[in-house]
Amino acid sequence: MGKRSVPETSQIAGPHIPVLLDEVLAALAPLAGACIVDGTFGAGGYSRALLEAGATVVAIDRDPSVEPFAQALKAEFGDRFSFVAGTFSQLDALAAAHGPIDGVVLDIGVSSMQLDEGVRGFSFMREGPLDMRMSGQGESAADLVNRLDAEPLANLLYAFGEERKSRRIAQFIVAARETAPIATTLELGRIIEKAIGRKPGDAHPATRSFQALRIAVNGEFEQLVDGLFAAERLLPQGGRLAVISFHSLEDRIVKRFLDPEKGGPPQSRHLPQAQSEARRWVEVRKAVKAGEAELGRNPRARSSTLRSALRSDAVARPVRLDGLGVPQIRGAA
Ligand SMILES: C[S@@+](CC[C@H](N)C(=O)[O-])C[C@H]1O[C@@H](n2cnc3c(N)ncnc32)[C@H](O)[C@@H]1O
CATH class of the missing domain: 3.40.50.150 (Vaccinia Virus protein VP39)
Structure with a gap:
């Protein structure tokens, strides 16, 4: 491909505004x-x-x-x-x-679209089933939070969400699901808020945990x-x-x-x-x-x-995870 002038940004239809x-x-x-x-x-x-x-x-x-x-x-x-x-x-x-x-x-x-449609379960701001699966296939976020023991759950929230209060959140999740499985986004948001509180002006306390779960659910x-x-x-x-x-x-x-x-x-x-x-x-x-x-x-x-x-013209490398800084969940195989 050679160089040429880049076209003006066009009027984009659709609810997602493309970034950059x-x-x-x-x-x-x-x-x-x-x-x-x-x-x-x-x-x-x-x-x-x-x-x-x-x-x-x-x-x-x-x-x-x-x-x-x-x-x-x-x-x-x-x-x-x-x-x-x-x-x-x-x-x-x-x-x-x-x-x-x-x-x-x-x-x-x-x-x-995924964030704004409550039914997709990605957002702690919108009520919906705790789903988060982009493809609609496989294990949902609800399956994960109701299946994992406290320690692997805490390790996941820490590795994929950089959540420093992951242990306390995991304990609260495990205690809450003893009554009934956690089913919805707002329910999980409330459990996390109860676990670590909420300071005015700070991001919602569930931000990091929701990121971690979404990353895990979608690999x-x-x-x-x-x-x-x-x-x-x-x-x-x-x-x-x-x-x-x-x-x-x-x-x-x-x-x-x-x-x-x-x-x-x-x-x-x-x-x-x-x-x-x-x-x-x-x-x-x-x-x-x-x-x-x-x-x-x-x-x-x-x-x-x-x-x-x-x-470049160099032959492609075999797939290697090491050296790329891919977060690893402690204790995971
Ligand atoms: C940030 S949006 C892309 C928006 C797009 N650039 C636009 O202008 O509308 C990300 C999209 O990528 C899809 N996606 C995320 N991970 C994917 C993957 N591993 N394989 C295929 N699609 C993926 C999501 O389902 C979502 O529709």
């Missing part, structure tokens, strides 16, 4: 005819802007409820747009049928690591990767993955030394945050961080 959109477009520099994988389709804000720039888009999402947004783009852009239901951890396999790929974008985390760190290595396998030399993360634990993984000097995976014993040491990513850009104007329009952009880079 102009910056993402600048990082991906979509030429007409380029093929970009949007691994986290959501309401399709990035996909639409890429299509309007003339690119072909292969969109992936694990949440079946995004399909109406995908159908709308299909009706408007025809063959230049495809949607594949699945996880971005397999984006190389899912995109394989679509020919050479020039760029990958991952906007990890939850969408506004978000495994997904991120696998997705990054899948992009490394998929992209040819010069291919562009843009990743938007929403908290420091995710951002650390992306940073270390792109730049071995920040502590990326150790060298591989299975590759010749020169190949093992070669940089897989070049032109690694500094982290980009939302400016004041964007924050005025969309306060949810506050915690977003964009990192981007270009693929």
Whole structure:
């Protein structure tokens, strides 16, 4: 892909306001005819802007409820747009049928639709079943909080939410569920507030615990690591990767993955030394945050961080978790 001027941000339909959109477009520099994988389709804000720039888009999402947004783009852009239901951890396999790929974008985390619809169970602000499953499959957050003993539950809240009062919260959860299983978001929020109190002006006391449960329920760190290595396998030399993360634990993984000097995976014993040491990513850009104007329009952009880079010609690395700073739950196998 060569350089060209980046299109103006278009009017985006849909309830999720895409974050750092102009910056993402600048990082991906979509030429007409380029093929970009949007691994986290959501309401399709990035996909639409890429299509309007003339690119072909292969969109992936694990949440079946995004399909109406995908159908709308299909009706408007025809063959230049495809949607594949699945996880971005397999984006190389899912995109394989679509020919050479020039760029990958991952906007990890939850969408506004997921957060704002109480029935999805992601928010401690909205009453709903304690669910949090993006795909609607597998173990829910309620299953986890009602199944785990106090110690593994505390370890999970500490590792994935950096919750320093995790032990006390876990004790309160275990005590509360002796009466009846914990079933709803507000119920869990109240138990956590009872455990650790609430100071005026501070974030809601359940913020960190809800983050931890959501990460666990959706296997978000495994997904991120696998997705990054899948992009490394998929992209040819010069291919562009843009990743938007929403908290420091995710951002650390992306940073270390792109730049071995920040502590990326150790060298591989299975590759010749020169190949093992070669940089897989070049032109690694500094982290980009939302400016004041964007924050005025969309306060949810506050915690977003964009990192981007270009693929080198070095052979892709085998998937390795070590060196990436992936949080580990103490005592977990
Ligand atoms: C922050 S939203 C993306 C919003 C999108 N950029 C837009 O402009 O509308 C994240 C989306 O990624 C999806 N998602 C999260 N993790 C995923 C994964 N591992 N595989 C596929 N989709 C995932 C979520 O279901 C959600 O729809």
